[in-house]
Amino acid sequence: MCELFAVSSQHRVALRYSLHEFSxxxxxxxxxxxxxGLSFQQNNDTLLVKEASxxxxxxxxxxxEENRTSSHCVIAHVRYATTGxxxxxxxxxxxxxxYGRAHVFAHNGDLEGFRKxxxxxxSRFLPMGGTDSEHAFCYLLDQLxxxxxxGMPALTRRLEVIAYVAEEIRTLGSANFVYSDGDALFxxxxxxxxxxxxxxxxxxxxxxxxIERKNLHVRGLELTSPAEAGNAALIFASVPLSDDNWHPLPxxxxxxxxxxxxxxxxxxxxxxxx
Numbered sequence: 147m148c149e150l151f152a153v154s155s156q157h158r159v160a161l162r163y164s165l166h167e168f169s170x171x172x173x174x175x176x177x178x179x180x181x182x183g184l185s186f187q188q189n190n191d192t193l194l195v196k197e198a199s200x201x202x203x204x205x206x207x208x209x210x211e212e213n214r215t216s217s218h219c220v221i222a223h224v225r226y227a228t229t230g231x232x233x234x235x236x237x238x239x240x241x242x243x244x245y246g247r248a249h250v251f252a253h254n255g256d257l258e259g260f261r262k263x264x265x266x267x268x269s270r271f272l273p274m275g276g277t278d279s280e281h282a283f284c285y286l287l288d289q290l291x292x293x294x295x296x297g298m299p300a301l302t303r304r305l306e307v308i309a310y311v312a313e314e315i316r317t318l319g320s321a322n323f324v325y326s327d328g329d330a331l332f333x334x335x336x337x338x339x340x341x342x343x344x345x346x347x348x349x350x351x352x353x354x355x356x357i358e359r360k361n362l363h364v365r366g367l368e369l370t371s372p373a374e375a376g377n378a379a380l381i382f383a384s385v386p387l388s389d390d391n392w393h394p395l396p397x398x399x400x401x402x403x404x405x406x407x408x409x410x411x412x413x414x415x416x417x418x419x420x
Contacts, residue, residue: 150254150354151222151387152324153369154331155379156405158216161186162368181237184210185250187219190328192248196223198237214368218405219326223252235275240283242271245294247328249287253279254338254353254384255320263318279323286311286325301330301402301410308332309400309412316414322353324382331403333382335395352394356382358406359390380406 153159182204183196193215197206223238239252257263257278264285266272271284271291289307293299308325312334315321321336338353358378360371371379380403386392395401398414 149224149384150252150322150324150382151220151384152331152333152382153217153220153379154403154406155218155371155375156377156407157372157375158218159220159372159375159379160214160216160368160370161220162211162214181232181234182224183222183237183239183252185221185239185241185252185326186215186217187248187250187326187328188217190247192241192250192326192328193217194239194241194250196234196237196239198232198234214370219331221250221252221324221326221331223254233275236277236280238279240280242283242287244271244287244291244327249328250326251279251283251286252324253282254322255336257282257315257318257321260315260318264315278319282311282315282321282323283325285315290327298329301404304330305332305400305402305410305412308334309414312336312400313414320349320353322384329404330409333395333399333401333403335399336397338384351397353397354382354384354395355386355392356380356395357386357388357390357392362388377406380408 181198186193195206195210197204221239239250242249260278260281264281266284267288271287273280273284289311293303293307312321316336320338321334322338323334325332335354337349337351358380360375360378362369362381398416400412400414401408402410
């Protein structure tokens with residue numbers, strides 16, 4: 147199962163990856179061997195680095211390790227392909243320009259019958275690859291588009307549409323995702339398969355965990371806030387990355403996060419997955 151990671155902070159945090167811990171989840175000690183990607187939001191745009199090969203022996207991971215990059219919103223993903231090929235265009239995170247902003251999306255899970263269940267309403271946003279995840283991203287942007295015609299929509303309205311789409315796609319399979327529109331980070335927690343002795347087990351929760359920290363220094367991952375930072379960064383990950391007290395994010399949680407704070411949330415009704 148793919149691994150998600152995201153950071154939101156009021157101040158620009160410096161992030162450094164190495165070839166251990168999170169990147170090891172990209173092929174050395176776990177099953178995620180299909181690719182990896184990192185998005186560092188830069189005002190209205192984002193610096194996106196990704197490749198369709200294992201993270202653990204990647205020269206690009208070494209580049210990120212040696213060149214500490216700062217941002218107030220970071221999204222990372224390591225991939226285990228269930229649909230689509232092991233090619234660049236099928237590698238997360240996905241990026242689209244819309245309304246003068248970079249929109250970034252990464253998904254954990256697998257969606258069945260997604261093309262029929264989520265028909266795209268226009269040619270404005272089309273997948274470049276063949277994954278269920280990128281299709282879901284384009285579908286989400288389609289649903290959000292009417293809100294943006296007159297400028298930046300209210301956060302509450304964006305969250306409502308995102309929760310509506312999350313409710314739709316979680317009927318098709320596992321639908322954990324992180325999405326940034328350059329103004330806010332949105333999180334949806336559903337179910338995921340855990341690596342159990344080299345095989346994926348049944349879907350269960352929690353699928354995401356979070357922690358609030360100014361600095362996080364664990365094997366393979368260093369996140370550092372500036373000394374003048376008044377509040378901590380909010381960090382999300384598929385599995386806890388340290389021995390600290392990470393909080394499980396209940397299934398059905400749809401969060402809107404800005405500046406390292408959860409500013410709004412919707413909780414979807416519990417339902418059985420078939």
